[in-house]
Amino acid sequence: MTDAFIVSEPVTAEPPRISINYRPKPGLGALVLKNIFLNFVTLFIYSFWAKTNVRKHIWSCVHIMDEPLEYTGRGIELALGFLIVIGFFLLPLVALQTAFQIFAVNEFIIFGVNLLILIVFTFLTGVAIYRARRYRLSRTLWRGIRGTLIGSAFTYGAVRFGFLLLQSASAMWTHPVAQVTLFSILTGDMRFGNRPFKFQGNSGPLYGPFAIFWFGTLVAIILIIIGIVVTASTGVFDGLIDVTGEEDIDVMAGVIATAALIAVIFLLAIPYIILRAFYTAAEISYLARGTRYEDVTFAMNATTGSLVKLVFLNGIIMLFTLGLAAPFVQQNLIRYLCERLSASGELDLASIQQSQAEMDQTGEGLAEVFDVDVF
Amino acid sequence: MSMSSNANATFRGHYYDGLTALSRRVIVRLSTNMLVISDADGVVTNWTYVGLTAPEPVSARKTTRLAHEEAKSARLVVEDPLFVPGVLSRAPQLSRAAAHKRSLVIASLCFLVALAMLATGYVVVSVAPQFVARLMPDSWRTSLGEQVEQQMVAGTPQCSTPEGLEAIAALEDRLSVGAALEETFTIKVYAFDFINAFALPGGTIVLSGELLQTQSSADAIAGVLAHEFGHILERDSETTLVRLLGISAITEAAFAGSSQMGSLVGDAAAFLTLMSYSRDAERRADEHAVELLEQAQIDYAGLLSFFEYVNETEDGAEESTLTALASSHPGLSERIESLKQVEPWPSHPALDEEQWAALQAICND
Incomplete structure (x- = not known):
C-alpha cells in the first residue's frame, strides 16, 4: 500500500549531530582530461564551462547531514561576467596606454595615472573577492535553499584596501586584525536562506601565534643569510658569476652553484611554510570557533602538520602538471576543510526559508580577470 | 520501493520545496503526462516531463535528483533505482547521453566562437594595421x-x-x-x-x-x-x-x-x-x-x-x-x-x- 509510509506532516526530527563529509566520487580525472582537451581546442573559451563542471563535481561530494551540496552556476554566467569586465576595464586600459604612447604624454602624468589605476585595481581586487564569493554562495544549494552575501562589495573592497596599506606600513603586524575584520565582514554578511551567520571574536588571541610566525621567519632568514655567507666562503657560488672573466666557464661549477642556490631557496621556503602553516592553523581554527549559524557552532581541527602536508601535496600537483590538475588541488582543499570542520548544535530546518536576495545574473568577471580565489 | 514499473508506477522519495530547508516524504507517481508528487495531504505539485532537469545525469547507479524549470530551487530525491528507467523513458533529456549531447553543443559553439575570434584576429593583425x-x-x-x-x-x-x-x-x-x-x-x-x-x-x-x-x-x-x-x-x-x-x-x-x-x-x-x-x-x-x-x-x-x-x-x-x-x-x-x-x-x-x-x-x- 502506498499510504503505508506517508507521514501526516513534514519530518522535522532531524538528528542533532550535524555531519560534514567529503565523499569523493569517480570522474574528476576524466573531467580534467576532457576540460584540458576542450580548453586547448577552443582557445580556452570553454574554460568557463570547464570550471563550472569541476565545481558541480566537487560541490556534489560535500555532504552536510548526508545531503549533498549542489552547484547551480552556469558556464555562460561566468563567460558573460568575464566579457563585461574585459569591455569595461581591460579594453579602456589598453586604449589609455595606447593614447599615452601616441601623444607622448608627460612621464609624470603617466606615472600619476598608472598609480591611480594601480590603486583602483587593488581596491577592485577586494570587490572581486566579495562578488565572486556572493556569486558562488548564490549558486550553492543545500536542501533546496541557497546562500548569499547581503552586504556591499565596495565596503569590503575599501576595508581590504585600507588594511593592505596598513599591512605594508606595519611590516605585516596588522595581518591578524585584517584577517579577523575581513572574515567578520564576510561572515556577518553571509546568509544561508534568510538566516544569518555570525562571527564573534577579535584578533587578540591570534597575536601569540603570529609573533611566533613573524620572529621565526626573521630568525630563519638571518640563519640562512649566515648560511649563504659561510657557504659562499667555500667558493661554491663562484660558478654562478664568472669572476675571473676567463672564456671557458666550468660547467660543473655552474651546476653545483645553481644546485646550491636552489637548496638555499628551499631551505628558506621550508621553515617559512611550516611557520606559516602554524599560524594559519591557529587562525582558521579561531575563526571557525567564533562562527555561528543559528544555534550551530563550529570547530576546526587544523594542525600545522596537516596543513604542511596539504601545501606540499598541492604544490607538487601544481608543479608536475603545470597547473593543469588544479581541480585536484581544489578537491584536496575542500576535502581538508570538510574532514576537519565539525558543527554541533541543533538546526531548526523549518525556520530556514529561501533567500529573497536578488541573484547576480553574471558571475566572477572581476575575480577572473584579477586572478583571485582558487575556485 | 517501486510499486510498479509500468504506467502510473509510484516510488518513495523526499522533496524540498525550495521555500524552506525542510524535507518532506513524498510519493512520486509517473503518470502519462507528468510526474505527480504527493504527500499525506494530497498532491504537492505536478512536474511536466518536458520541464524536468537534473543537476547530474540520471543513472541507475546513483540517487536520482530532479528539478523543474518552473520551480528552480525545489528538489525531488528518489533513491529507488527502478525509478530511473521509468523517468528516463518519459524525460530523455535527463539521460547521460543527453547531457553529453548538450556538452558537445556547448563545446562546438565555443569552437565556433574560437574560429570567429581567429578570423577577427587575422583581420586585426593582417589587413587592419x-x-x-x-x-x-x-x-x-x-x-x-x-x-x-x-x-x-x-x-x-x-x-x-x-x-x-x-x-x-x-x-x-x-x-x-x-x-x-x-x-x-x-x-x-x-x-x-x-x-x-x-x-x-x-x-x-x-x-x-x-x-x-x-x-x-x-x-x-x-x-x-x-x-x-x-x-x-x-x-x-x-x-x-x-x-x-x-x-x-x-x-x-x-x-x-x-x-x-x-x-x-x-x-x-x-x-x-x-x-x-x-x-x-x-x-x-x-x-x-x-x-x-x-x-x-x-x-x-x-x-x-x-x-x-x-x-x-x-x-x-x-x-x-x-x-x-x-x-x-x-x-x-x-x-x-x-x-x-x-x-x-x-x-x-x-x-x-x-x-x-x-x-x-x-x-x-
Whole structure:
C-alpha cells in the first residue's frame, strides 16, 4: 500500500549531530582530461564551462547531514561576467596606454595615472573577492535553499584596501586584525536562506601565534643569510658569476652553484611554510570557533602538520602538471576543510526559508580577470 | 520501493520545496503526462516531463535528483533505482547521453566562437594595421617615432660632423628628388657599434655608425637608405606598432585570467605573427628600393653588395649582432637572387669620393 509510509506532516526530527563529509566520487580525472582537451581546442573559451563542471563535481561530494551540496552556476554566467569586465576595464586600459604612447604624454602624468589605476585595481581586487564569493554562495544549494552575501562589495573592497596599506606600513603586524575584520565582514554578511551567520571574536588571541610566525621567519632568514655567507666562503657560488672573466666557464661549477642556490631557496621556503602553516592553523581554527549559524557552532581541527602536508601535496600537483590538475588541488582543499570542520548544535530546518536576495545574473568577471580565489 | 514499473508506477522519495530547508516524504507517481508528487495531504505539485532537469545525469547507479524549470530551487530525491528507467523513458533529456549531447553543443559553439575570434584576429593583425597606419595623422606618427627613437638610442651619441651631415643631405636629395617624393625624411646617424638601419614612424631613418664604416661604397648606403625609404612609404613601422597593439589587445583579452601556459602561447603567437609579416614588408621595401635607385640613377649593385656582405658575414662568423640583423631580415638569399634578376640601368656614383669619406667619418667628432 502506498499510504503505508506517508507521514501526516513534514519530518522535522532531524538528528542533532550535524555531519560534514567529503565523499569523493569517480570522474574528476576524466573531467580534467576532457576540460584540458576542450580548453586547448577552443582557445580556452570553454574554460568557463570547464570550471563550472569541476565545481558541480566537487560541490556534489560535500555532504552536510548526508545531503549533498549542489552547484547551480552556469558556464555562460561566468563567460558573460568575464566579457563585461574585459569591455569595461581591460579594453579602456589598453586604449589609455595606447593614447599615452601616441601623444607622448608627460612621464609624470603617466606615472600619476598608472598609480591611480594601480590603486583602483587593488581596491577592485577586494570587490572581486566579495562578488565572486556572493556569486558562488548564490549558486550553492543545500536542501533546496541557497546562500548569499547581503552586504556591499565596495565596503569590503575599501576595508581590504585600507588594511593592505596598513599591512605594508606595519611590516605585516596588522595581518591578524585584517584577517579577523575581513572574515567578520564576510561572515556577518553571509546568509544561508534568510538566516544569518555570525562571527564573534577579535584578533587578540591570534597575536601569540603570529609573533611566533613573524620572529621565526626573521630568525630563519638571518640563519640562512649566515648560511649563504659561510657557504659562499667555500667558493661554491663562484660558478654562478664568472669572476675571473676567463672564456671557458666550468660547467660543473655552474651546476653545483645553481644546485646550491636552489637548496638555499628551499631551505628558506621550508621553515617559512611550516611557520606559516602554524599560524594559519591557529587562525582558521579561531575563526571557525567564533562562527555561528543559528544555534550551530563550529570547530576546526587544523594542525600545522596537516596543513604542511596539504601545501606540499598541492604544490607538487601544481608543479608536475603545470597547473593543469588544479581541480585536484581544489578537491584536496575542500576535502581538508570538510574532514576537519565539525558543527554541533541543533538546526531548526523549518525556520530556514529561501533567500529573497536578488541573484547576480553574471558571475566572477572581476575575480577572473584579477586572478583571485582558487575556485 | 517501486510499486510498479509500468504506467502510473509510484516510488518513495523526499522533496524540498525550495521555500524552506525542510524535507518532506513524498510519493512520486509517473503518470502519462507528468510526474505527480504527493504527500499525506494530497498532491504537492505536478512536474511536466518536458520541464524536468537534473543537476547530474540520471543513472541507475546513483540517487536520482530532479528539478523543474518552473520551480528552480525545489528538489525531488528518489533513491529507488527502478525509478530511473521509468523517468528516463518519459524525460530523455535527463539521460547521460543527453547531457553529453548538450556538452558537445556547448563545446562546438565555443569552437565556433574560437574560429570567429581567429578570423577577427587575422583581420586585426593582417589587413587592419596597414589601413589604420595609413589613416594615422602625421603628428601621431612623428610623436610615436620620437618615442621609439628615444628608447632605441638610449644615450648613444648622435654623429653629426658638418661634412658628414652635408653628405647625408646630398644622398637624401639624390634619392628623393629623383623620385619626386611627397614624403619628408629625416636621416640620423648614431654611434652604434653594430650594423643596422631602421625606419621609424614619422619618416625618420636611423643608421648605425658601424654600417657606414663597414661598407665599401656610398652606393651601398644609398641602397640601404632606398630600402628604408620603402619601409616609410609603406608605413611599415606604423603598421608594425598598430599590429603589436592589436596582438597585445587580443592576447590580453584572450588569456587574461587563464593559465600561464595560455599567455606563453599568446606571446609565442605574437612573435611568430610579427616575424612572418616582416618578410613581406622586406620584399616590398626591396621593390621600392629598386624603383628609387633607378629613378635616382644609382647602381643597385651597392644594395646587392650590402646584402651579400650581411649574408657572408652571417655564414662565416658568429657575430651575434649580425645574426640578429639577419633574423629581422629573413630570406636574404632569396632577396639577393631576385635583386640579381634586375635589368641594369645607366648610373653614376651616389656620392663623390670626398663626400663618401666625410660620411664615413661622420662619427669622428
